[in-house]
Amino acid sequence: MSVAPLDHLFRPGPRRALPRTCRPSQDETTGSYLLRLAAANRITGADLVDYLTAGASQSIANVSLAAVSTASGQPPVALAYALPELRTQHTDLPRVALPGRTLPAKPNTVRPACRRCTATRTTAERIDIWRRHEHNICQRHRLWIGPGAGHPRDQVDLAAHPDVVHAQVRHRRLIRLHGHTIVHTAYRTAGEIWEMLTHRGWGVPYALARDLHLPHGFGHQNWPADPRDPVHRAAVYPEVVTLTELLVCTHWRPFAMSASAADRDRFRAEFQRRLPPAYHDLANTDLQLFTIVRHSPVAQWHDPQPETYPSTPAQAQGADR
Template sequence: MSPRFEPVVFRPLPRPLKPFPQETESSFLNRLATANAIPVQRLRQPSRWLTSRLDPIDQLSVLSGQPRTVFQYAIPRWENKSWNVSNGPLALTPRWACRRCVARRTGNPQQDVMVWMSKHHDQVCIPHRLWIGRAVENTARQLDLTDLPEVVQAQRRHYRLLRRRGPATIAACYEHCSAFWHSLFQRGYRLSDRAERLRRLSPNDRQVRPWEPQRYAAVYPEIVEAMSLYASPHWRSLALFRERFELFRAEFNRRLPQESALRTTARQWFLTELIRTALRIERSIEAAELKVIVAHHQHEASTP
Protein backbone atom coordinates (compact mmCIF):
# COMPACT_ATOMS: atom_id res chain seq x y z
CA MET A 1 0.00 0.00 0.00
CA SER A 2 1.46 3.34 -1.04
CA PRO A 3 1.92 6.03 1.63
CA ARG A 4 -0.72 8.70 1.90
CA PHE A 5 -0.05 11.69 -0.34
CA GLU A 6 0.25 14.96 1.59
CA PRO A 7 0.69 17.89 -0.79
CA VAL A 8 2.90 20.83 0.13
CA VAL A 9 0.86 23.97 -0.46
CA PHE A 10 3.85 26.25 -1.02
CA ARG A 11 7.20 26.09 -2.78
CA PRO A 12 10.68 27.58 -2.26
CA LEU A 13 10.96 31.30 -2.75
CA PRO A 14 13.15 32.62 -5.60
CA ARG A 15 15.79 34.03 -3.23
CA PRO A 16 16.96 31.50 -0.61
CA LEU A 17 18.23 32.80 2.73
CA LYS A 18 20.17 31.29 5.61
CA PRO A 19 19.31 32.12 9.22
CA PHE A 20 21.85 33.99 11.34
CA PRO A 21 23.05 32.16 14.48
CA GLN A 22 20.55 32.64 17.33
CA GLU A 23 18.37 34.87 15.13
CA THR A 24 14.85 35.65 16.31
CA GLU A 25 11.99 34.25 14.28
CA SER A 26 10.55 37.67 13.40
CA SER A 27 13.97 38.92 12.26
CA PHE A 28 14.47 35.98 9.92
CA LEU A 29 10.95 36.22 8.50
CA ASN A 30 11.38 39.95 7.87
CA ARG A 31 14.70 39.40 6.11
CA LEU A 32 13.28 36.56 4.01
CA ALA A 33 10.25 38.64 3.04
CA THR A 34 12.41 41.64 2.15
CA ALA A 35 14.77 39.54 0.05
CA ASN A 36 11.83 38.20 -1.96
CA ALA A 37 9.83 41.47 -2.02
CA ILE A 38 6.70 39.95 -0.50
CA PRO A 39 4.64 40.83 2.61
CA VAL A 40 5.83 39.01 5.70
CA GLN A 41 2.23 37.81 6.30
CA ARG A 42 2.61 35.58 3.22
CA LEU A 43 5.33 33.66 5.03
CA ARG A 44 3.24 33.12 8.13
CA GLN A 45 0.22 31.93 6.12
CA PRO A 46 1.37 30.80 2.64
CA SER A 47 -2.09 29.58 1.63
CA ARG A 48 -5.45 31.10 2.56
CA TRP A 49 -7.50 27.99 1.85
CA LEU A 50 -5.17 25.02 2.40
CA THR A 51 -3.27 24.00 5.50
CA SER A 52 -0.04 22.08 5.68
CA ARG A 53 0.84 19.32 8.12
CA LEU A 54 4.44 20.48 8.19
CA ASP A 55 5.57 22.11 11.42
CA PRO A 56 6.75 25.76 11.32
CA ILE A 57 10.42 24.83 10.98
CA ASP A 58 9.76 22.51 8.03
CA GLN A 59 7.65 25.22 6.41
CA LEU A 60 10.49 27.71 6.75
CA SER A 61 12.88 25.09 5.42
CA VAL A 62 10.80 24.79 2.24
CA LEU A 63 10.27 28.53 1.82
CA SER A 64 13.89 29.53 2.45
CA GLY A 65 15.43 26.66 0.51
CA GLN A 66 17.49 25.54 3.52
CA PRO A 67 17.68 22.07 5.11
CA ARG A 68 15.99 21.68 8.47
CA THR A 69 19.38 20.97 10.04
CA VAL A 70 20.47 24.53 9.21
CA PHE A 71 17.72 25.88 11.48
CA GLN A 72 18.42 23.28 14.17
CA TYR A 73 22.07 24.33 14.26
CA ALA A 74 21.63 28.10 13.97
CA ILE A 75 18.48 28.62 16.04
CA PRO A 76 18.07 25.84 18.64
CA ARG A 77 15.27 27.68 20.50
CA TRP A 78 12.92 27.09 17.54
CA GLU A 79 13.34 23.37 18.13
CA ASN A 80 13.17 23.61 21.93
CA LYS A 81 11.01 26.45 23.21
CA SER A 82 12.33 26.07 26.78
CA TRP A 83 15.74 27.18 25.51
CA ASN A 84 14.54 30.78 25.55
CA VAL A 85 14.21 32.15 29.06
CA SER A 86 13.53 35.78 29.82
CA ASN A 87 14.90 35.50 33.34
CA GLY A 88 17.36 33.34 35.21
CA PRO A 89 21.14 33.13 34.81
CA LEU A 90 21.23 33.65 31.02
CA ALA A 91 18.31 36.10 30.77
CA LEU A 92 18.14 35.94 26.99
CA THR A 93 16.72 38.97 25.26
CA PRO A 94 16.43 40.12 21.62
CA ARG A 95 19.28 42.45 20.62
CA TRP A 96 20.88 43.68 17.44
CA ALA A 97 23.65 41.42 16.19
CA CYS A 98 27.07 42.98 15.60
CA ARG A 99 26.74 44.87 12.33
CA ARG A 100 30.19 43.74 11.20
CA CYS A 101 29.40 40.08 11.90
CA VAL A 102 26.21 40.47 9.85
CA ALA A 103 28.06 42.13 6.96
CA ARG A 104 30.67 39.36 6.93
CA ARG A 105 28.11 36.53 6.97
CA THR A 106 25.49 38.00 4.66
CA GLY A 107 27.61 40.16 2.38
CA ASN A 108 25.21 43.06 3.00
CA PRO A 109 26.54 45.86 5.25
CA GLN A 110 23.09 47.52 5.31
CA GLN A 111 21.25 44.49 6.72
CA ASP A 112 20.21 44.41 10.38
CA VAL A 113 19.65 41.16 12.28
CA MET A 114 18.02 40.66 15.68
CA VAL A 115 19.38 37.77 17.75
CA TRP A 116 18.82 36.19 21.15
CA MET A 117 21.59 37.38 23.44
CA SER A 118 22.26 37.39 27.17
CA LYS A 119 21.49 40.80 28.63
CA HIS A 120 24.00 40.10 31.42
CA HIS A 121 26.95 38.51 29.69
CA ASP A 122 27.14 39.69 26.05
CA GLN A 123 28.20 43.33 25.92
CA VAL A 124 31.06 43.45 23.39
CA CYS A 125 31.71 41.73 20.05
CA ILE A 126 35.32 40.80 20.72
CA PRO A 127 36.43 40.06 17.10
CA HIS A 128 35.08 43.38 15.80
CA ARG A 129 35.58 45.49 18.95
CA LEU A 130 32.05 46.86 19.01
CA TRP A 131 29.82 47.64 21.99
CA ILE A 132 26.68 45.62 21.18
CA GLY A 133 25.09 45.31 24.62
CA ARG A 134 23.32 47.58 27.01
CA ALA A 135 21.46 50.65 25.65
CA VAL A 136 22.17 49.86 21.98
CA GLU A 137 18.82 50.71 20.38
CA ASN A 138 19.98 50.27 16.76
CA THR A 139 23.10 49.10 14.94
CA ALA A 140 24.24 52.68 14.30
CA ARG A 141 24.72 53.04 18.07
CA GLN A 142 27.12 50.09 18.32
CA LEU A 143 30.22 51.89 19.57
CA ASP A 144 33.65 51.32 18.02
CA LEU A 145 36.03 50.30 20.83
CA THR A 146 39.24 50.17 18.79
CA ASP A 147 40.77 52.90 20.95
CA LEU A 148 39.48 51.35 24.17
CA PRO A 149 41.11 47.89 24.39
CA GLU A 150 40.43 47.76 28.14
CA VAL A 151 36.68 47.57 27.45
CA VAL A 152 37.22 44.63 25.06
CA GLN A 153 39.50 43.01 27.62
CA ALA A 154 36.77 43.43 30.24
CA GLN A 155 34.43 41.30 28.09
CA ARG A 156 37.10 38.58 27.87
CA ARG A 157 37.46 38.70 31.63
CA HIS A 158 33.67 38.59 32.02
CA TYR A 159 33.56 35.36 30.00
CA ARG A 160 36.38 33.85 32.07
CA LEU A 161 34.45 34.64 35.25
CA LEU A 162 31.36 33.09 33.69
CA ARG A 163 33.21 29.84 32.97
CA ARG A 164 34.82 29.74 36.40
CA ARG A 165 31.95 30.82 38.67
CA GLY A 166 28.92 29.80 36.62
CA PRO A 167 26.03 31.80 35.11
CA ALA A 168 23.96 32.11 38.31
CA THR A 169 26.77 33.78 40.25
CA ILE A 170 27.96 36.06 37.46
CA ALA A 171 24.44 37.10 36.44
CA ALA A 172 23.77 38.18 40.03
CA CYS A 173 27.12 39.98 40.23
CA TYR A 174 26.56 41.84 36.95
CA GLU A 175 23.05 42.93 37.83
CA HIS A 176 23.85 44.22 41.32
CA CYS A 177 27.32 45.63 40.56
CA SER A 178 25.89 47.60 37.63
CA ALA A 179 23.20 49.09 39.87
CA PHE A 180 25.82 49.80 42.54
CA TRP A 181 28.02 51.77 40.15
CA HIS A 182 25.07 53.73 38.82
CA SER A 183 24.19 54.78 42.37
CA LEU A 184 27.83 55.58 43.16
CA PHE A 185 28.17 58.01 40.28
CA GLN A 186 24.94 59.72 41.26
CA ARG A 187 26.53 60.41 44.66
CA GLY A 188 29.73 61.89 43.30
CA TYR A 189 32.03 58.86 43.08
CA ARG A 190 34.72 59.72 40.50
CA LEU A 191 37.10 57.51 38.54
CA SER A 192 39.70 59.11 36.28
CA ASP A 193 39.83 56.09 33.92
CA ARG A 194 36.06 56.18 33.37
CA ALA A 195 36.14 59.93 32.71
CA GLU A 196 38.91 59.46 30.13
CA ARG A 197 37.03 56.68 28.35
CA LEU A 198 33.86 58.76 28.22
CA ARG A 199 35.86 61.67 26.80
CA ARG A 200 37.25 59.43 24.04
CA LEU A 201 33.81 58.01 23.25
CA SER A 202 32.12 61.44 23.36
CA PRO A 203 34.36 64.52 23.40
CA ASN A 204 31.46 66.57 24.79
CA ASP A 205 30.24 64.24 27.52
CA ARG A 206 27.64 66.73 28.76
CA GLN A 207 25.60 65.88 25.70
CA VAL A 208 25.59 62.18 26.60
CA ARG A 209 22.44 61.23 28.46
CA PRO A 210 22.75 58.87 31.46
CA TRP A 211 21.08 55.94 29.66
CA GLU A 212 23.15 56.10 26.44
CA PRO A 213 25.60 53.29 25.56
CA GLN A 214 28.68 55.54 25.98
CA ARG A 215 28.13 55.73 29.73
CA TYR A 216 27.66 51.97 30.12
CA ALA A 217 30.70 51.18 27.97
CA ALA A 218 32.87 53.69 29.84
CA VAL A 219 32.31 52.02 33.22
CA TYR A 220 32.17 48.39 32.03
CA PRO A 221 35.78 47.57 33.08
CA GLU A 222 35.02 48.79 36.61
CA ILE A 223 31.81 46.75 36.72
CA VAL A 224 33.75 43.61 35.76
CA GLU A 225 36.43 44.41 38.35
CA ALA A 226 33.75 44.66 41.04
CA MET A 227 32.15 41.47 39.74
CA SER A 228 35.43 39.58 40.13
CA LEU A 229 35.58 40.70 43.77
CA TYR A 230 31.98 39.88 44.65
CA ALA A 231 32.04 36.60 42.69
CA SER A 232 34.70 35.25 45.04
CA PRO A 233 33.06 33.40 47.96
CA HIS A 234 36.03 34.42 50.13
CA TRP A 235 35.73 38.17 49.57
CA ARG A 236 31.93 38.08 49.61
CA SER A 237 31.97 36.39 53.01
CA LEU A 238 34.30 39.09 54.35
CA ALA A 239 31.82 41.76 53.26
CA LEU A 240 29.05 40.01 55.19
CA PHE A 241 30.93 39.72 58.52
CA ARG A 242 31.33 43.03 60.34
CA GLU A 243 34.45 41.84 62.16
CA ARG A 244 36.26 41.35 58.83
CA PHE A 245 34.52 43.95 56.69
CA GLU A 246 37.52 46.31 56.79
CA LEU A 247 39.54 43.73 54.82
CA PHE A 248 36.90 43.73 52.08
CA ARG A 249 36.71 47.53 52.05
CA ALA A 250 40.49 47.82 51.74
CA GLU A 251 40.52 45.37 48.83
CA PHE A 252 37.71 47.24 47.07
CA ASN A 253 39.59 50.53 47.43
CA ARG A 254 42.82 48.91 46.22
CA ARG A 255 41.21 47.53 43.07
CA LEU A 256 38.99 50.54 42.40
CA PRO A 257 40.63 53.64 43.89
CA GLN A 258 38.45 56.73 43.69
CA GLU A 259 39.74 59.99 42.31
CA SER A 260 38.32 62.12 45.12
CA ALA A 261 36.69 61.40 48.47
CA LEU A 262 32.93 61.10 48.69
CA ARG A 263 30.92 63.85 50.34
CA THR A 264 30.16 63.45 54.03
CA THR A 265 26.55 62.45 53.41
CA ALA A 266 27.58 59.70 50.98
CA ARG A 267 30.37 58.09 53.00
CA GLN A 268 28.15 56.04 55.31
CA TRP A 269 25.87 55.12 52.40
CA PHE A 270 28.91 53.80 50.50
CA LEU A 271 30.02 51.55 53.36
CA THR A 272 26.50 50.25 53.90
CA GLU A 273 25.99 49.65 50.18
CA LEU A 274 29.17 47.57 49.96
CA ILE A 275 27.58 45.18 52.46
CA ARG A 276 24.11 45.32 50.92
CA THR A 277 25.46 44.52 47.47
CA ALA A 278 27.17 41.41 48.83
CA LEU A 279 23.93 40.42 50.58
CA ARG A 280 21.82 40.94 47.43
CA ILE A 281 24.24 38.85 45.38
CA GLU A 282 24.27 36.09 48.01
CA ARG A 283 20.46 35.96 48.06
CA SER A 284 20.22 35.95 44.26
CA ILE A 285 22.65 33.03 44.04
CA GLU A 286 20.72 31.08 46.68
CA ALA A 287 17.44 31.73 44.85
CA ALA A 288 18.92 30.53 41.55
CA GLU A 289 20.27 27.37 43.19
CA LEU A 290 16.89 26.71 44.78
CA LYS A 291 15.19 26.97 41.39
CA VAL A 292 17.57 24.36 39.99
CA ILE A 293 16.83 21.98 42.88
CA VAL A 294 13.06 22.45 42.51
CA ALA A 295 13.23 21.93 38.75
CA HIS A 296 15.30 18.77 39.27
CA HIS A 297 12.77 17.35 41.73
CA GLN A 298 9.86 18.21 39.43
CA HIS A 299 11.61 16.48 36.55
CA GLU A 300 12.20 13.36 38.65
CA ALA A 301 8.58 13.37 39.82
CA SER A 302 7.29 13.60 36.25
CA THR A 303 9.61 10.89 34.91
CA PRO A 304 7.86 7.47 34.84
Protein backbone atom coordinates in the same frame (compact mmCIF):
# COMPACT_ATOMS: atom_id res chain seq x y z
CA MET B 1 -2.49 12.79 25.62
CA SER B 2 -3.24 16.26 24.32
CA VAL B 3 -3.08 16.71 20.56
CA ALA B 4 -2.29 20.42 20.80
CA PRO B 5 1.56 20.04 20.77
CA LEU B 6 1.32 18.05 17.51
CA ASP B 7 -0.95 20.57 15.89
CA HIS B 8 1.83 22.06 13.77
CA LEU B 9 2.42 18.69 12.11
CA PHE B 10 -1.00 18.84 10.51
CA ARG B 11 -1.07 22.53 9.69
CA PRO B 12 -1.02 23.21 5.95
CA GLY B 13 2.08 25.04 4.81
CA PRO B 14 4.39 25.70 1.88
CA ARG B 15 5.21 22.80 -0.45
CA ARG B 16 8.25 24.24 -2.21
CA ALA B 17 11.26 26.44 -1.50
CA LEU B 18 11.33 30.13 -2.36
CA PRO B 19 13.69 31.12 -5.21
CA ARG B 20 16.31 32.58 -2.85
CA THR B 21 17.46 31.53 0.59
CA CYS B 22 19.60 33.03 3.35
CA ARG B 23 21.36 31.40 6.25
CA PRO B 24 20.19 32.15 9.78
CA SER B 25 22.59 33.75 12.25
CA GLN B 26 23.25 32.10 15.59
CA ASP B 27 20.48 32.95 18.11
CA GLU B 28 18.63 35.12 15.57
CA THR B 29 14.99 35.89 16.32
CA THR B 30 12.47 34.19 14.04
CA GLY B 31 11.09 37.60 13.07
CA SER B 32 14.51 38.87 12.04
CA TYR B 33 15.23 35.79 9.95
CA LEU B 34 11.86 35.86 8.21
CA LEU B 35 12.26 39.54 7.35
CA ARG B 36 15.64 38.77 5.76
CA LEU B 37 14.23 35.77 3.90
CA ALA B 38 11.34 37.90 2.66
CA ALA B 39 13.65 40.71 1.55
CA ALA B 40 15.88 38.22 -0.33
CA ASN B 41 12.77 37.12 -2.27
CA ARG B 42 11.45 40.65 -2.72
CA ILE B 43 8.23 40.07 -0.81
CA THR B 44 6.96 41.60 2.41
CA GLY B 45 7.28 39.93 5.80
CA ALA B 46 3.48 39.73 6.01
CA ASP B 47 3.32 37.94 2.64
CA LEU B 48 5.95 35.46 3.80
CA VAL B 49 4.09 34.67 7.03
CA ASP B 50 0.95 34.25 4.95
CA TYR B 51 2.79 31.78 2.70
CA LEU B 52 4.31 29.91 5.66
CA THR B 53 0.95 29.47 7.40
CA ALA B 54 -1.07 28.92 4.21
CA GLY B 55 -3.09 32.00 5.03
CA ALA B 56 -4.13 30.65 8.43
CA SER B 57 -2.35 33.32 10.46
CA GLN B 58 -0.52 36.63 10.28
CA SER B 59 1.41 35.91 13.46
CA ILE B 60 5.04 34.81 13.53
CA ALA B 61 4.16 32.83 16.65
CA ASN B 62 2.19 30.42 14.44
CA VAL B 63 4.99 29.79 11.97
CA SER B 64 6.39 26.25 12.21
CA LEU B 65 9.96 25.02 11.88
CA ALA B 66 8.87 22.64 9.12
CA ALA B 67 7.32 25.48 7.10
CA VAL B 68 10.40 27.70 7.45
CA SER B 69 12.62 24.78 6.46
CA THR B 70 10.57 24.07 3.34
CA ALA B 71 10.35 27.70 2.28
CA SER B 72 14.01 28.53 2.99
CA GLY B 73 15.52 25.24 1.82
CA GLN B 74 17.60 25.24 5.03
CA PRO B 75 17.80 21.87 6.89
CA PRO B 76 15.53 21.70 9.95
CA VAL B 77 18.46 20.89 12.23
CA ALA B 78 20.39 23.99 11.07
CA LEU B 79 17.34 26.16 11.75
CA ALA B 80 16.77 24.47 15.12
CA TYR B 81 20.32 25.24 16.21
CA ALA B 82 20.23 28.83 15.00
CA LEU B 83 16.70 30.01 15.82
CA PRO B 84 15.92 29.66 19.56
CA GLU B 85 12.17 30.26 19.22
CA LEU B 86 11.74 27.34 16.76
CA ARG B 87 14.26 25.01 18.41
CA THR B 88 11.83 22.97 20.50
CA GLN B 89 9.77 22.12 17.40
CA HIS B 90 12.56 19.96 16.01
CA THR B 91 11.19 16.46 15.60
CA ASP B 92 14.40 14.88 16.88
CA LEU B 93 15.04 17.25 19.78
CA PRO B 94 16.91 14.71 21.96
CA ARG B 95 19.65 14.63 19.31
CA VAL B 96 20.05 18.43 19.37
CA ALA B 97 22.86 19.49 21.73
CA LEU B 98 20.94 21.90 23.95
CA PRO B 99 23.19 22.62 26.97
CA GLY B 100 24.71 26.08 26.87
CA ARG B 101 22.42 27.31 24.08
CA THR B 102 20.65 30.63 24.55
CA LEU B 103 17.01 30.55 25.62
CA PRO B 104 14.50 32.84 23.87
CA ALA B 105 13.12 34.27 27.11
CA LYS B 106 13.93 36.47 30.09
CA PRO B 107 16.41 37.30 31.45
CA ASN B 108 17.75 37.23 27.88
CA THR B 109 16.90 40.16 25.63
CA VAL B 110 16.81 40.92 21.91
CA ARG B 111 19.39 43.35 20.51
CA PRO B 112 20.89 43.92 17.07
CA ALA B 113 24.01 41.97 16.08
CA CYS B 114 27.26 43.87 15.66
CA ARG B 115 26.72 46.16 12.67
CA ARG B 116 30.11 45.31 11.14
CA CYS B 117 29.55 41.55 11.46
CA THR B 118 26.13 42.07 9.86
CA ALA B 119 27.64 44.02 6.95
CA THR B 120 30.06 41.19 6.18
CA ARG B 121 27.33 38.52 6.09
CA THR B 122 24.24 40.11 4.60
CA THR B 123 22.78 43.12 2.86
CA ALA B 124 20.28 43.58 5.72
CA GLU B 125 20.64 46.70 7.85
CA ARG B 126 20.26 44.71 11.04
CA ILE B 127 19.94 41.19 12.45
CA ASP B 128 18.21 40.81 15.80
CA ILE B 129 19.74 38.32 18.20
CA TRP B 130 18.75 36.81 21.54
CA ARG B 131 21.43 38.06 23.97
CA ARG B 132 22.53 36.76 27.33
CA HIS B 133 23.72 39.21 29.96
CA GLU B 134 27.41 38.68 29.12
CA HIS B 135 27.02 39.36 25.37
CA ASN B 136 28.24 42.94 25.48
CA ILE B 137 31.11 43.49 23.05
CA CYS B 138 31.97 42.17 19.59
CA GLN B 139 35.60 41.17 20.17
CA ARG B 140 36.33 41.19 16.45
CA HIS B 141 35.09 44.72 15.78
CA ARG B 142 35.35 46.17 19.31
CA LEU B 143 31.82 47.55 19.30
CA TRP B 144 29.50 47.70 22.31
CA ILE B 145 26.50 45.47 21.56
CA GLY B 146 25.28 45.36 25.18
CA PRO B 147 22.41 47.10 26.99
CA GLY B 148 21.44 50.47 25.57
CA ALA B 149 22.55 49.55 22.03
CA GLY B 150 19.02 49.01 20.77
CA HIS B 151 19.94 50.17 17.26
CA PRO B 152 23.09 49.31 15.27
CA ARG B 153 24.09 52.98 15.15
CA ASP B 154 24.16 53.07 18.99
CA GLN B 155 26.96 50.48 19.13
CA VAL B 156 29.79 52.43 20.76
CA ASP B 157 33.24 52.08 19.16
CA LEU B 158 35.66 50.82 21.81
CA ALA B 159 38.81 50.58 19.65
CA ALA B 160 40.51 53.18 21.86
CA HIS B 161 39.50 51.41 25.08
CA PRO B 162 41.15 47.98 25.30
CA ASP B 163 40.36 47.72 29.02
CA VAL B 164 36.63 47.87 28.22
CA VAL B 165 37.02 45.25 25.45
CA HIS B 166 39.04 43.01 27.78
CA ALA B 167 36.29 43.21 30.43
CA GLN B 168 34.22 41.01 28.08
CA VAL B 169 36.95 38.34 28.22
CA ARG B 170 37.06 38.55 32.03
CA HIS B 171 33.26 38.33 32.19
CA ARG B 172 33.16 35.15 30.07
CA ARG B 173 36.00 33.63 32.09
CA LEU B 174 33.97 34.15 35.27
CA ILE B 175 31.02 32.32 33.68
CA ARG B 176 33.23 29.39 32.69
CA LEU B 177 34.43 29.17 36.29
CA HIS B 178 31.18 29.79 38.18
CA GLY B 179 28.26 29.34 35.77
CA HIS B 180 25.69 31.82 34.42
CA THR B 181 23.37 31.89 37.38
CA ILE B 182 25.90 32.92 40.01
CA VAL B 183 27.69 35.40 37.77
CA HIS B 184 24.51 37.08 36.56
CA THR B 185 23.27 37.54 40.12
CA ALA B 186 26.59 39.04 41.20
CA TYR B 187 26.78 41.18 38.04
CA ARG B 188 23.39 42.77 38.69
CA THR B 189 24.39 43.54 42.28
CA ALA B 190 27.77 44.91 41.17
CA GLY B 191 26.04 47.18 38.64
CA GLU B 192 23.71 48.52 41.30
CA ILE B 193 26.63 49.20 43.67
CA TRP B 194 28.74 50.92 41.02
CA GLU B 195 25.83 53.10 39.98
CA MET B 196 25.38 54.12 43.60
CA LEU B 197 29.10 54.84 44.09
CA THR B 198 29.39 56.95 40.94
CA HIS B 199 26.10 58.83 41.15
CA ARG B 200 26.55 62.52 41.85
CA GLY B 201 22.98 63.68 42.12
CA TRP B 202 20.07 64.35 39.81
CA GLY B 203 21.14 66.07 36.61
CA VAL B 204 24.83 65.92 37.56
CA PRO B 205 27.05 63.69 35.39
CA TYR B 206 28.23 60.43 36.83
CA ALA B 207 31.84 60.25 37.96
CA LEU B 208 33.51 58.47 35.06
CA ALA B 209 37.18 58.32 34.19
CA ARG B 210 36.71 57.16 30.59
CA ASP B 211 36.02 59.63 27.84
CA LEU B 212 34.17 57.54 25.25
CA HIS B 213 33.13 59.09 21.97
CA LEU B 214 29.42 59.15 21.30
CA PRO B 215 28.26 57.07 18.33
CA HIS B 216 27.62 59.07 15.18
CA GLY B 217 24.06 60.36 15.18
CA PHE B 218 23.53 59.48 18.82
CA GLY B 219 20.61 61.40 20.27
CA HIS B 220 21.96 63.32 23.23
CA GLN B 221 25.29 65.01 22.73
CA ASN B 222 25.77 66.34 26.24
CA TRP B 223 26.17 62.90 27.78
CA PRO B 224 23.47 62.85 30.44
CA ALA B 225 23.58 61.04 33.73
CA ASP B 226 21.57 58.15 32.39
CA PRO B 227 22.84 54.66 33.27
CA ARG B 228 20.67 53.16 30.51
CA ASP B 229 22.55 54.68 27.60
CA PRO B 230 25.12 52.51 25.80
CA VAL B 231 28.01 54.94 26.31
CA HIS B 232 27.51 54.88 30.05
CA ARG B 233 27.08 51.10 30.15
CA ALA B 234 30.27 50.59 28.14
CA ALA B 235 32.24 53.08 30.25
CA VAL B 236 31.40 51.40 33.56
CA TYR B 237 31.68 47.80 32.30
CA PRO B 238 35.26 47.05 33.51
CA GLU B 239 34.53 48.19 37.07
CA VAL B 240 31.23 46.30 37.22
CA VAL B 241 33.08 43.14 36.12
CA THR B 242 35.81 43.83 38.70
CA LEU B 243 33.26 44.02 41.48
CA THR B 244 31.50 40.93 40.09
CA GLU B 245 34.82 39.06 40.34
CA LEU B 246 35.03 39.92 44.03
CA LEU B 247 31.41 39.00 44.76
CA VAL B 248 31.64 35.54 43.15
CA CYS B 249 34.96 34.82 44.84
CA THR B 250 34.45 32.51 47.81
CA HIS B 251 37.47 34.06 49.49
CA TRP B 252 36.41 37.72 49.25
CA ARG B 253 32.59 37.55 49.40
CA PRO B 254 32.44 36.72 53.16
CA PHE B 255 34.39 39.92 53.92
CA ALA B 256 31.65 41.98 52.22
CA MET B 257 28.94 40.18 54.21
CA SER B 258 30.75 40.41 57.54
CA ALA B 259 29.48 42.46 60.48
CA SER B 260 33.08 43.28 61.36
CA ALA B 261 34.34 46.71 60.24
CA ALA B 262 37.84 45.27 59.92
CA ASP B 263 36.59 42.58 57.51
CA ARG B 264 34.70 45.13 55.41
CA ASP B 265 37.83 47.30 55.28
CA ARG B 266 39.76 44.34 53.90
CA PHE B 267 37.14 43.91 51.15
CA ARG B 268 37.21 47.63 50.42
CA ALA B 269 41.03 47.66 50.25
CA GLU B 270 41.01 44.76 47.77
CA PHE B 271 38.33 46.44 45.65
CA GLN B 272 40.35 49.67 45.67
CA ARG B 273 43.52 47.82 44.68
CA ARG B 274 41.78 46.43 41.57
CA LEU B 275 40.34 49.78 40.44
CA PRO B 276 42.06 52.33 38.16
CA PRO B 277 43.76 55.08 40.27
CA ALA B 278 41.15 57.67 39.23
CA TYR B 279 38.47 55.62 41.01
CA HIS B 280 40.28 54.90 44.30
CA ASP B 281 38.34 57.49 46.28
CA LEU B 282 35.01 55.99 45.22
CA ALA B 283 35.68 52.74 47.06
CA ASN B 284 36.90 54.66 50.08
CA THR B 285 33.84 56.53 51.18
CA ASP B 286 30.51 54.78 50.97
CA LEU B 287 29.21 52.28 53.50
CA GLN B 288 26.13 51.65 51.34
CA LEU B 289 28.23 49.22 49.30
CA PHE B 290 27.94 46.63 52.06
CA THR B 291 24.28 47.34 52.74
CA ILE B 292 23.47 46.63 49.08
CA VAL B 293 25.45 43.36 49.14
CA ARG B 294 23.75 42.12 52.31
CA HIS B 295 20.28 42.89 50.90
CA SER B 296 20.97 41.57 47.40
CA PRO B 297 20.28 38.11 45.93
CA VAL B 298 24.04 37.55 46.27
CA ALA B 299 23.37 36.85 49.94
CA GLN B 300 21.02 34.00 48.95
CA TRP B 301 22.38 32.88 45.57
CA HIS B 302 19.00 32.23 44.13
CA ASP B 303 18.12 32.99 40.51
CA PRO B 304 15.25 30.92 39.12
CA GLN B 305 15.58 32.12 35.51
CA PRO B 306 18.19 30.29 33.44
CA GLU B 307 19.78 31.94 30.39
CA THR B 308 20.80 28.75 28.63
CA TYR B 309 19.60 25.20 28.48
CA PRO B 310 21.11 23.71 31.67
CA SER B 311 23.63 20.90 31.33
CA THR B 312 22.88 19.21 34.67
CA PRO B 313 19.83 18.85 36.93
CA ALA B 314 21.67 20.88 39.57
CA GLN B 315 22.14 23.81 37.19
CA ALA B 316 18.51 23.52 36.12
CA GLN B 317 17.59 24.34 39.69
CA GLY B 318 19.83 27.41 39.73
CA ALA B 319 22.71 25.79 41.57
CA ASP B 320 26.29 26.67 40.87
CA ARG B 321 28.67 24.33 39.14
